[in-house]
Every structure is written in C-alpha cells, then in structure tokens.
Amino acid sequence: MAVWIQAQQLQGDALHQMQSLYGQHFPIEVRHYLSQWIEGQLWDAIDLENPQEEFKAKRLLDSLIQELQNKAEHQVGEDGFLLKIKLGHYASQLKSTYDRCPLELVRCIKHILYTEQRLVREATNSSSPVGGMMDSMSQKYQQINQAFEELRLLTQDTENDLRKLQHNQEYFIIQYQESLRIQAQLTSLATLPPADRQLREPALLSKRATVESWLTREANTLQKYRLDLAEKHQKTLQLLRKQQTIILDDELIQWKRRQQLAGNGGPPEGGLDILQSWCEKLAETIWQNRQQIRRAEHLRQQLPIPGPIEELLNELNSTITDIISALVTSTFIIEKQPPQVLKTQTKFAATVRLLVGGKLNVHMNPPQVKATIISEQQAKALLKNENTRNDSSGEILNNNCVMEYHQTTGTLSAHFRNMSLKRIKRSDRRGAESVTEEKFTILFESQFSVGGNELVFQVKGRVPFLVPDKVLWPQLCDAINMKYKAEVQSNRGLSEENLVFLAQKAFSSSSNNPDDYRNMTMTWSQFNRESLPGRNFTFWQWFDGVMELTKKHLKPHWNDGAILGFVNKQQAQDMLMSKPNGTFLLRFSDSEIGGITIAWVAENPNKAGERMVWNLMPYTTKDFSIRSLADRISDLNHLLFLYPDRPKDEVFSKYYTPPLSKAVDGYVKPQIKQVVPESDSMLDAEGDFDLDDTMDVARHVEELLRRPVESQWGGQQS
Incomplete structure (x- = not known):
C-alpha cells in the first residue's frame, strides 16, 4: 500500500x-x-x-x-x-x-x-x-511521549500559577500604594486645626488598619504562592532531568554506539529525526521553564518579601542553566564521522549537527565550527578541563565551516566536504606500539550565544580512546562476525562452529565446547601483536587474510555454503574418512595468510586397500588471478563430491568458464588446465601435494599469452 x-x-x-x-x-x-x-x-x-x-x-x-x-x-x-x-x-x-x-x-x-x-x-x-x-521500541517511544505530555501539563500549570501570582502581586502593590497614600494623609493632618484633625483622623486610622491587615495577610499569601510555584518548578525540573537522561544518556548514546558499530560493518545507525524532535521538545520545555523562573525572580525583586524564596529561585536558576547547558553540549554531535584511518594529502569529509539549533534560535546568527586534530593525551586532558585548546597534533586544510540552517528539515549542520590532513605531529611511541596504534581524534568546536550567555561547546558524547586492555571472547566474536559480513558483503556470517575454530586458534586450545570460551578474555597483544604459536603472523593478520581472499575471489562460493573454511587439517581428515572416495572440502590454510586448500579422500597408492586424506598446497590471490577456484575444481577429475555428498558440478558448474570458441583464422587458442601429478616426488613431508612447480609453469604460460606477439618473437627475426 x-x-x-x-x-x-x-x-x-x-x-x-x-x-x-x-x-x-x-x-x-x-x-x-x-x-x-x-x-x-x-x-x-x-x-x-x-x-x-x-x-x-x-x-x-x-x-x-x-x-x-x-x-x-x-x-x-x-x-x-x-x-x-x-x-x-x-x-x-x-x-x-x-x-x-x-x-x-x-x-x-x-x-x-x-x-x-x-x-x-x-x-x-x-x-x-x-x-x-x-514491540519494545514502540513502548519506549510511548513512555517518552507520555513524559513530554506530563511536562507540557506541568509547564502550563506553572504558567497559570505565575500569571495568577503576577496579578495578585500587582493588586498588592496597588493596595500598598493606597496604604502609603493613607499614611501621607494622616501625616498631613498635623497641619490641620485640632477639631478638623479629630474629625477626619478616626476614619483614616480605621482605613489604614484595614489595609495593613489585608497587606499582612496578602503578603503571607504571596509568599505561599511563590513557595508553591518554586516547589512545582522543582518537580518539573526533576522530571526534565529524568527525561533528558533517558534521551541523552540512553537514546543518543545508543545512536552513537550504533554509529561506531556501523564503522566496523554493523547496520546503519539510523536517522536523527526522532532524536532531534525529542531534543527540540526538551529545549522548548526547558526554555519555557527558564523564562518562568526568571519572571518569578523579577517579581521577587519587584516586591521583596523576607523568606527562603530568594535562595530557592537561585537554586532553580542554577539547575535550569545546568540542564540547558548539558542539552546543548550533548546535542552538538558528529552526524557523519570522518574515516577511521586518515592519510595525509587525502581528501575526507565530516558533518556536525546541533540538534537543538533551530529551537534555540542559534541559526539566527550562524556559528562557525572549527576542526582540529589532537592526540590521545590532549583529548583526555581536554575532558578534564585542562587548558589544551590551542594545542594540536597536526594541520587540517579547509577546517572551518559555517553552520547552515535547512528550513525544510529544521536541521542546523556544518558540512566539511574537502578537509585534508596536511601534516601530523607524532609523539614518541611506547615499546612495541606501531605507528597505526597511535591514536588521534578530530575535535569539532564552536562558540555561539544561547540566552545571552557565551558558551563554548565541544564534542563530549563519550570519553575518547576508551579502549579496554582486554575483551571477553563473546564480545570479540560479535565484532569480527560483523566485520566479516561487512567486508565480504554477505548475509552469511560466522557460525558457532566457525567461532569455536577461531577460539581454538586464538587460545591454542583443543576444546570444542563453546561454553569453555565464554569467560575467556583476549588482549590487544594476543589479537594483533603476538604471533600465533609456530607461525610468523598474528591472529588478526590471519583472519584479515581470510576476509580479503573471500571478498576478492570466494564470495559466491561462501554465500552458497560451499566453503567450510574454518576447519583444521585433523578435523578435515576425521570428516572425510567416513565419506566415499572423491569427497572433498575447502578449508582456509592454517599455515599461510590468505590461503585456501582442498582436502579429499582417496586410495593410498602405496598400500592397497588403504585410504588417506590428501591436501593440496594452499591457493592464494595470486593463483586465483590466473584461474578461478571453480575452474580448478573442474580440472581435478578425482574430486567428485563436495562434503558431505553433493556432486561437484551441481555446486560449481554455474561458475565454470564457458568453453573456448572455435579456431579463428586457423589458430587454436591455448588453454591452461590444472593437474595433480601422481609422482611420489611431488608429495611433501606431510603427504601434501606441492603444486609450486606446476603452477610456476602455468604462470609462465599465462604471462606469455598476455604479451604482444612482437615482444615474444621480435628477438628471433633474421
């Protein structure tokens, strides 16, 4: 519909x-x-x-x-x-x-x-x-909207009370002026003859007593009205704080977290329209209450009455200022993040947005935003309010931008479209820390006027560089699964069996029980600094190699479920030995970064009646640039069934390269085909086929075929 x-x-x-x-x-x-x-x-x-x-x-x-x-x-x-x-x-x-x-x-x-x-x-x-x-999301939205309705009613109630207070106070002042007039008349009686004074004085004294009695009662009533109004404002501010905490510390922080995860391959963080509408309602309600409190203070100054109201109003004014400062500071956000990795002399973009800019009329005098690159230490010092404002760790070109107000959408934002990192100032690195581990951040700052108070707003939505020393394995699983699906651009993520395999590799463990890894933690050193046992590469380097190989050459086969991938050599042998000869599977190489191998079960030529599992030396990106995986599998006639029992042509035939066309002008086009030698000399110490020699020939032929005829035969002309 x-x-x-x-x-x-x-x-x-x-x-x-x-x-x-x-x-x-x-x-x-x-x-x-x-x-x-x-x-x-x-x-x-x-x-x-x-x-x-x-x-x-x-x-x-x-x-x-x-x-x-x-x-x-x-x-x-x-x-x-x-x-x-x-x-x-x-x-x-x-x-x-x-x-x-x-x-x-x-x-x-x-x-x-x-x-x-x-x-x-x-x-x-x-x-x-x-x-x-x-659903839970709708319930949450309903609760937030109900709280806004309650705030609207409270604000309307205090507005009515304030008007009533103002009306009563104005009438009080009129009566007070009347009492002063009566007192002036009484004073003037002293100039009259005694007879006239005695005639007029009793009525004036009676009238003065009546007015003063009324003024005393009304002063107490006004004081009560003021205290009642202050208490109502306290209640409103408590609810405002609670509502603001839900929106800023829960909803907005969750959006920022989704934005972080989106940078690691997670789903898009979603729009800001709902959050902006909530923040604008907060700003509107806060501003209305702030104006009411200021009007109440003006009424107090206009008619000072001894009592605790002065202290209460000062406290309310301080609280409402804190609330609006927190709102403005927290809603100055980075809508579009710059890249996580910046290179010098490379253009990049970012967008910052003030979610309450329209409601607070900031757009009437569009502020300028400045972007500065600072180090980890400078960012932490800034959060502690230490004076590092003029320090930077590099130079960014095109780093100033005026915020624009889009009336159609009500958004106030600054679009940095052509920033470029001109230079970077590095600090001395610690121990084994590499260049890429040194962290920097871009600070966006602006200055603008809200309610006559000059405030400087900085991006402080979360503590920067809050990187834990270690993480629980299940948390790391979520992150690498998200990254894998995003990099490979596949809906097929890592299964529980795949994650168990990765845990075994990461922790040098043999346990197949996922529960054994739930409370285990992994440090940054284990992840990407220390080499895996017996290897010259780290866990992350191995996993990143798998992602790159799959993304470039194996994506359709991974999506089809044709690649088991995360299986070690012993597991592959156990799985294949129970299957008919010619059954094979594809697994990622344990010993080589970005490699995939074929394991299959067949007869042992040296022992009649005995079967064994054979393994081809791993293929890499270099090999697949010559001939695809599907064509290589097609070439090997002894590969019959993809584990567990699917005929290989049923799985891979749609990816085979079509047969070459017939000869043209009497020439027959050459063709590269992979073969597995049967000689025992081609086996390595573990019984694996080493195709390096045969693949070297194939690569040489491929190079010859790509050269122009003149360059191949020019040296033989006589």
Missing part, C-alpha cells in the same frame, strides 16, 4: 506530526496530488553532501514542476478551475524556492518520506493484534 494512503489514516499526535511536515516550503496538496509520482522517484540515490549531484536534483525539480503543470491542465469543472489555479501557483512557488538550490528540495522530500514511513510503522506496530502487545 502506498505510504500516502496509510499516512492519511494516522490519528492523534501522529497525524499532527505528519501535518507539521508541510507548509510553504512544500504544500500538502502537492504531496496529495503527486503522491504516486513522488514515491516512485529515487530520492535516496542522490548524495546531498556531493555538490556534483545538483544536476540530478535539478532534473527532479523540473520533473516535479512539469507533473504539477500537467495535473493542473487536466482539471475541469468549477472545482477543477480553483484547483488548476492552486496547482499552477504551487508549481511557480516551488520553482522560485528551489531553482537555485535543488538539493534542498531533495533534502525536504527525503525528510518527509522518512518521517511518514516512521509514523506509519509506529502506528502499525501499536495497533498490531499479535498478543495485544507493542
């Missing part, structure tokens, strides 16, 4: 949110009458950060205007006449708005479609009859 049809069925707050997406920047009538066309365009195919994509956006803008004009021309009748005028007006309006900035139209429509899809999805989840339960 079209998104627009579902969006029209939204109710309550969801409907209000959907309606608020539209306005002069993009009328809802355009969305309605062009819904099918709008949802049929590839808006996501346009990179908003790439100015070169502007011509695509311009083409979409022109098409949108043409569609509107066509729709207008087809309107007939009395109602159609009005609609024709309206649609024609919208076409002119959109052209005027976006003709010079077509990427903004794409940004606007992407934001609209994303938000509509989210609202429809949430509404669908909430009304799902499955057990009458909403």
Whole structure:
C-alpha cells in the first residue's frame, strides 16, 4: 500500500506530526496530488553532501514542476478551475524556492518520506493484534511521549500559577500604594486645626488598619504562592532531568554506539529525526521553564518579601542553566564521522549537527565550527578541563565551516566536504606500539550565544580512546562476525562452529565446547601483536587474510555454503574418512595468510586397500588471478563430491568458464588446465601435494599469452 494512503489514516499526535511536515516550503496538496509520482522517484540515490549531484536534483525539480503543470491542465469543472489555479501557483512557488538550490528540495522530500514511513510503522506496530502487545521500541517511544505530555501539563500549570501570582502581586502593590497614600494623609493632618484633625483622623486610622491587615495577610499569601510555584518548578525540573537522561544518556548514546558499530560493518545507525524532535521538545520545555523562573525572580525583586524564596529561585536558576547547558553540549554531535584511518594529502569529509539549533534560535546568527586534530593525551586532558585548546597534533586544510540552517528539515549542520590532513605531529611511541596504534581524534568546536550567555561547546558524547586492555571472547566474536559480513558483503556470517575454530586458534586450545570460551578474555597483544604459536603472523593478520581472499575471489562460493573454511587439517581428515572416495572440502590454510586448500579422500597408492586424506598446497590471490577456484575444481577429475555428498558440478558448474570458441583464422587458442601429478616426488613431508612447480609453469604460460606477439618473437627475426 502506498505510504500516502496509510499516512492519511494516522490519528492523534501522529497525524499532527505528519501535518507539521508541510507548509510553504512544500504544500500538502502537492504531496496529495503527486503522491504516486513522488514515491516512485529515487530520492535516496542522490548524495546531498556531493555538490556534483545538483544536476540530478535539478532534473527532479523540473520533473516535479512539469507533473504539477500537467495535473493542473487536466482539471475541469468549477472545482477543477480553483484547483488548476492552486496547482499552477504551487508549481511557480516551488520553482522560485528551489531553482537555485535543488538539493534542498531533495533534502525536504527525503525528510518527509522518512518521517511518514516512521509514523506509519509506529502506528502499525501499536495497533498490531499479535498478543495485544507493542514491540519494545514502540513502548519506549510511548513512555517518552507520555513524559513530554506530563511536562507540557506541568509547564502550563506553572504558567497559570505565575500569571495568577503576577496579578495578585500587582493588586498588592496597588493596595500598598493606597496604604502609603493613607499614611501621607494622616501625616498631613498635623497641619490641620485640632477639631478638623479629630474629625477626619478616626476614619483614616480605621482605613489604614484595614489595609495593613489585608497587606499582612496578602503578603503571607504571596509568599505561599511563590513557595508553591518554586516547589512545582522543582518537580518539573526533576522530571526534565529524568527525561533528558533517558534521551541523552540512553537514546543518543545508543545512536552513537550504533554509529561506531556501523564503522566496523554493523547496520546503519539510523536517522536523527526522532532524536532531534525529542531534543527540540526538551529545549522548548526547558526554555519555557527558564523564562518562568526568571519572571518569578523579577517579581521577587519587584516586591521583596523576607523568606527562603530568594535562595530557592537561585537554586532553580542554577539547575535550569545546568540542564540547558548539558542539552546543548550533548546535542552538538558528529552526524557523519570522518574515516577511521586518515592519510595525509587525502581528501575526507565530516558533518556536525546541533540538534537543538533551530529551537534555540542559534541559526539566527550562524556559528562557525572549527576542526582540529589532537592526540590521545590532549583529548583526555581536554575532558578534564585542562587548558589544551590551542594545542594540536597536526594541520587540517579547509577546517572551518559555517553552520547552515535547512528550513525544510529544521536541521542546523556544518558540512566539511574537502578537509585534508596536511601534516601530523607524532609523539614518541611506547615499546612495541606501531605507528597505526597511535591514536588521534578530530575535535569539532564552536562558540555561539544561547540566552545571552557565551558558551563554548565541544564534542563530549563519550570519553575518547576508551579502549579496554582486554575483551571477553563473546564480545570479540560479535565484532569480527560483523566485520566479516561487512567486508565480504554477505548475509552469511560466522557460525558457532566457525567461532569455536577461531577460539581454538586464538587460545591454542583443543576444546570444542563453546561454553569453555565464554569467560575467556583476549588482549590487544594476543589479537594483533603476538604471533600465533609456530607461525610468523598474528591472529588478526590471519583472519584479515581470510576476509580479503573471500571478498576478492570466494564470495559466491561462501554465500552458497560451499566453503567450510574454518576447519583444521585433523578435523578435515576425521570428516572425510567416513565419506566415499572423491569427497572433498575447502578449508582456509592454517599455515599461510590468505590461503585456501582442498582436502579429499582417496586410495593410498602405496598400500592397497588403504585410504588417506590428501591436501593440496594452499591457493592464494595470486593463483586465483590466473584461474578461478571453480575452474580448478573442474580440472581435478578425482574430486567428485563436495562434503558431505553433493556432486561437484551441481555446486560449481554455474561458475565454470564457458568453453573456448572455435579456431579463428586457423589458430587454436591455448588453454591452461590444472593437474595433480601422481609422482611420489611431488608429495611433501606431510603427504601434501606441492603444486609450486606446476603452477610456476602455468604462470609462465599465462604471462606469455598476455604479451604482444612482437615482444615474444621480435628477438628471433633474421
């Protein structure tokens, strides 16, 4: 079902949110009458950060205007006449708005479609009859929205109380002025004759007593109103702190964590629209309460009444300032991270965003953001508020950018599109630490005014370089599985058996029980500094080699499940010995980085009636650049069944290279074919086939075939 049809069925707050997406920047009538066309365009195919994509956006803008004009021309009748005028007006309006900035139209429509899809999805989840339960995400969103509604009611209540207090205080001041006037009249009686004074004084004294009595009572009432209002503000601020903690310390930190994992191959971190809407509601509510507290302080100064209210208001003002400072600081985030590995003289990009910039009117005076590269030590000192601001560990070109406000989406962000690391200043390395282990970070900082207070905001969402000395094996499994799927670009990840194999390799263990590794930890040295026992490479170097080989040459076979891969030589032998002759499997080499070998079961030519498992020397990327794995398996006629019992042609035939065409001009094209020699001299000490000699010949032939004829035979001309 079209998104627009579902969006029209939204109710309550969801409907209000959907309606608020539209306005002069993009009328809802355009969305309605062009819904099918709008949802049929590839808006996501346009990179908003790439100015070169502007011509695509311009083409979409022109098409949108043409569609509107066509729709207008087809309107007939009395109602159609009005609609024709309206649609024609919208076409002119959109052209005027976006003709010079077509990427903004794409940004606007992407934001609209994303938000509509989210609202429809949430509404669908909430009304799902499955057990009458909403998913946990919807429940969490509902709790947050309920808290915002409670905050809205509390803020409205204190606003009403504040107005009542102001009204009562104004009336109190009028009566106080009346008491001063009566006192002045009493004082002036001294100038009158005694008879006149005695005649008028009793009435004035009575009136003064009445007014002063009322003023005393009303002063106590005003003091009570002030204390009650302060207590209500305390309650509101407590709920605000709680809500802000949920949004900033839970939801926003989770988004940042997803962003980190996405850099390691995890799923995309998701958009910031929901988080921004929450942060904007927080900012709006905080600002309203801050203004109320300041108005209450103004009323106190206007009419000082002895009591604890002055201290209470100072405390409230300090608390609300802390809350808004935390909000602004935490919502200054890196939306698009720079690369994890930076090279000098190489262009890179990043985007920073202030989630509350629109609500706090920061965009009215667009701030500038500066990017600086600093070391690990400098970053830690900065978090301790030590003065390292003017220090840097290198020079970045194009490191200043003005934040831009996109009215259609309400986002305030700075897009660094052409940064480049000109130079880097390294410190003395510690012990065995390599150059790549020295850590740096890019600090984005800006300065802007909020409420008349000059504040400097820095990216402090999490403590940088919080890298543990060791991690639990299950945590490492999650990370390398995520990395493997991302690098190989496969939905088939590492199985529990694969992870057990990796644990055996990492910890030099023989246990096949996954539970034996659950509480084991791995240090950075074990992971990528110390060589594996009996090898000259580390665990990570071996695993990275497997990923590279699979990504470049084995991806389809891995996806098909044709490669067991993570099996050692002894396991392969145990598995194959129970199968018919000619059964084979593919496993990654234990002894070579980025190698894969074929193991198969066959007769032992030296002992009649005895079978044994044979192993080919590992293939590497160099070998597969000459002939593919599928063709090599096809060449070897003694390989019959892929473990456990699948005919090899059933698995690999779709990847075989098609037969060569017939001879042209009397020439027959040569062909490379792999063979396994039968001579015992070709076996190594472990009974493995060493194909180095035969592969050297193949490589030489391949090189000859690639040379031009003149270079091959030019030296033989006479």
